[in-house]
Amino acid sequence: MPVAIITGASKGLGRALADALAARGWDLVLDARGAEALTEAAQAVSRHGTRVTALPGDVTDAGHRSELVAAAWKFGGVDLLVNNASALGAEPLVRLEKLPLEGLRRALEVNVVAALGLVQEALPLLRASEAGTVIGVSSDAAAEAYETWGGYGASKAALDHLAAVLSEEEPGLRVWAVDPGDMATGLYAAAVPEDRDPRPEPAGVVPAFLRLLDERPVSGRYGAPALLEER
Ligand SMILES: NC(=O)c1ccc[n+]([C@@H]2O[C@H](COP(=O)([O-])OP(=O)(O)OC[C@H]3O[C@@H](n4cnc5c(N)ncnc54)[C@H](OP(=O)(O)O)[C@@H]3O)[C@@H](O)[C@H]2O)c1
Numbered sequence: 001m002p003v004a005i006i007t008g009a010s011k012g013l014g015r016a017l018a019d020a021l022a023a024r025g026w027d028l029v030l031d032a033r034g035a036e037a038l039t040e041a042a043q044a045v046s047r048h049g050t051r052v053t054a055l056p057g058d059v060t061d062a063g064h065r066s067e068l069v070a071a072a073w074k075f076g077g078v079d080l081l082v083n084n085a086s087a088l089g090a091e092p093l094v095r096l097e098k099l100p101l102e103g104l105r106r107a108l109e110v111n112v113v114a115a116l117g118l119v120q121e122a123l124p125l126l127r128a129s130e131a132g133t134v135i136g137v138s139s140d141a142a143a144e145a146y147e148t149w150g151g152y153g154a155s156k157a158a159l160d161h162l163a164a165v166l167s168e169e170e171p172g173l174r175v176w177a178v179d180p181g182d183m184a185t186g187l188y189a190a191a192v193p194e195d196r197d198p199r200p201e202p203a204g205v206v207p208a209f210l211r212l213l214d215e216r217p218v219s220g221r222y223g224a225p226a227l228l229e230e231r
Pocket of ligand 1 (some may be wrong): 087
């Protein structure tokens with residue numbers, strides 16, 4: 001069975017992706033900081049009958065990242081790493097003039113430094129896989145300049161660039177930066193609490209990720225809305 005590590009899998013996109021992969025036979029290692037929600041998510045995902053290990057922890061903790069990869073190794077390796085856990089830097093988002101520098105540091109630490117740390121930790125197992133794949137969950141805010149999204153967007157732009165360079169350095173892997181598009185999740189509500197416009201549920205975006213895994217296009221940056229439309 002293929003094995004995936006998905007960070008930030010207790011809710012939102014990470015949980016929806018975990019559920020869809022388990023339904024397709026993937027063994028999973030899942031993380032999030034909140035143990036209760038993570039355990040509940042892992043129990044729900046386990047109904048598909050594949051192996052699921054849930055390890056509560058913060059992706060910025062190097063010891064925790066090692067545990068995630070060690071758990072995947074026990075399942076046989078790492079075929080897919082999804083760096084999905086994310087920090088906004090300020091909740092709600094604020095203009096750059098007010099962005100606490102500590103918030104920006106946190107966004108960079110979670111969205112960029114921890115993501116690379118997990119790649120480094122998993123790289124030997126990814127290289128050993130027949131279909132080693134790294135997905136960095138990006139954002140529209142990495143490519144477009146939206147007021148108040150500057151710190152978070154800068155961190156996602158950095159994540160995109162790491163993915164682009166990694167794909168050059170590791171031609172045997174697929175490395176995709178994926179912009180999921182707007183979704184109705186806790187992260188979006190925390191970012192812009194006053195925005196109550198309807199948004200797609202994360203489960204509706206998951207088929208874009210499944211399409212990438214099925215078709216395995218070249219490494220690069222992909223947008224979920226286009227992947228969902230162009231069939
Ligand atoms: N929602 C959108 O509109 C949107 C748009 C573009 C891109 N994205 C991206 O999509 C991805 C998923 O976001 P989402 O909207 O699904 O968010 P979400 O529903 O808030 O879920 C975030 C998940 O990450 C976990 N998490 C956060 N910080 C963590 C940390 N330091 N270590 C480990 N786990 C952590 C959370 O659990 P704990 O809090 O318990 O740790 C939760 O499981 C993110 O990369 C986000 O930037 C979202």
